[in-house]
Amino acid sequence: MKKRVVITGLGVVAPNGVGVSQFTEAIKKGVSGIKHFPELEALNFSCQIGGIPSISEEKKRDYFSELQLKNFNSSGILYGVIAGMDAIIDAGITPAGKDDEPLWDLGVIFGTGTSGVDKFREAIYKLDEGKVRRLGSTTVAQTMASGISAYLGGMIGAGNLVTTNSSACATGTEAIIMGYERIASGKAAQMLCGSTSDDGPYVWGGFDAMKVITYKHNHTPGKGSRPMSASASGFVPGSGAGAILLESLESAQKRGATIYAEVLGGAVNSGGQRGSGSMTAPNSNAVQKCITAALKEAKVKASEIDYINGHLTATVKDAEEIENWCKALIRNGAGFPYINSLKGMVGHCLAASGSVEAVSAVLQLHEGFVFPNINCEDLHPEITQLIDSERIPQQLVKTPLKTIAKASFGFGDVNACVIFRKN
Secondary structure, eight states: OOOOEEEEEEEEEETTEESHHHHHHHHHHTOOOEEEOHHHHHTTOSOOEEEOOOOOHHHHTTTSOHHHHTTOOOHHHHHHHHHHHHHHHHTTOOOOOTTSOOBTTEEEEEEESOOOHHHHHHHHHHHHTTOGGGSOTTHHHHHSTTHHHHHHHHHHTBOSOEEOOOBTBTHHHHHHHHHHHHHHTTSOSEEEEEEEEOOSHHHHHHHHHHTOBOOSOTTOGGGSOOTTBTTOOSBOBBOEEEEEEEEEHHHHHHHTOOOOEEEEEEEEEEOTTOTTOOSSSOOHHHHHHHHHHHHHHHTOOGGGOOEEEOOOOSSTTHHHHHHHHHHHHTOOBTTSOEEEOTHHHHOBOGGGHHHHHHHHHHHHHHHTEEOOOOSOSSBOHHHHTTBOGGGSOSSOEEOOOOEEEEEEEETTTEEEEEEEEOO
């Protein structure tokens, strides 16, 4: 018999808010965290705007020792550690002491797309200058793909599965599903799940070269990310991290922990880059199958979904995503659930997007609100032909939510969808 899985801790590092409290207020007010970066302009980027969390030196020292910060410049690990440790603290879990046994029933699944890109650049220059012995002792830890889960696992003393997944934009949502499955099967009692993303020109340059990010809003950055808008011209790159502490219901009740929501189930799949699918485009049939499989796993009827936290990137694929939801749920017009996209405020946080957005979804479910979609006052006509504009709120809506869906669709034609319910 599967164990029930609940959420007892949240952590987030986003361009518009660091920490759950600041982030919650920002999304309720529709605050954008996207800014213009002169560095990108100097490097001749077409898109000179992006979303980068603001982390002070003082804030870093709340999580890292001076020794750990020596020669440390991995933004992805920085964001992931802050979000992950905040989720641990929020859940009321005390990390194991250095002389204690590891926490055998607590694991970490924390994904990323890249790790330590700036550290790699620094290493390349030092090696080219023949200064291999100047690389420092943390170069490997900062640049290995599993660096983020290794850092978190060590800080917590996690003794269960500690690993890193990587599935492009679907990474964070996939990590949550992986953690859910481990607890549901009885292999762990607690799993810290999430994802993180580096930022800056060495991460974002490839997207600029692909011409999939906007170049039209360099002087109006807050208007640049426009999911579901007729005037959307490509996504805005972002970064950050989101973290969710999953726990068996039995463990949470025994500890008297605060329960934000229950994870009912989820599904992951791939379109195989066949049919309409490619490295950069989703196979619509696979997207629909992923959604319906998640509903089946969660034992939820399509009619029960009150709200959707969409992937919706501000590209030409937004209307196609809405159509896929309509077909998978067999709902349209006024009967469609509320839907929104966090990317209007923070941009596309790449590998971190699924987890940052999942935190926003859980907060809405827990507190009973739907945050406003910003920058879509000119809704795309193909979207309004499918669903009523009232289902895409542009002002804060206070409403009780019971069952919601979060989905992410990534490069490589990979998909992930998870279902949450108010406990």
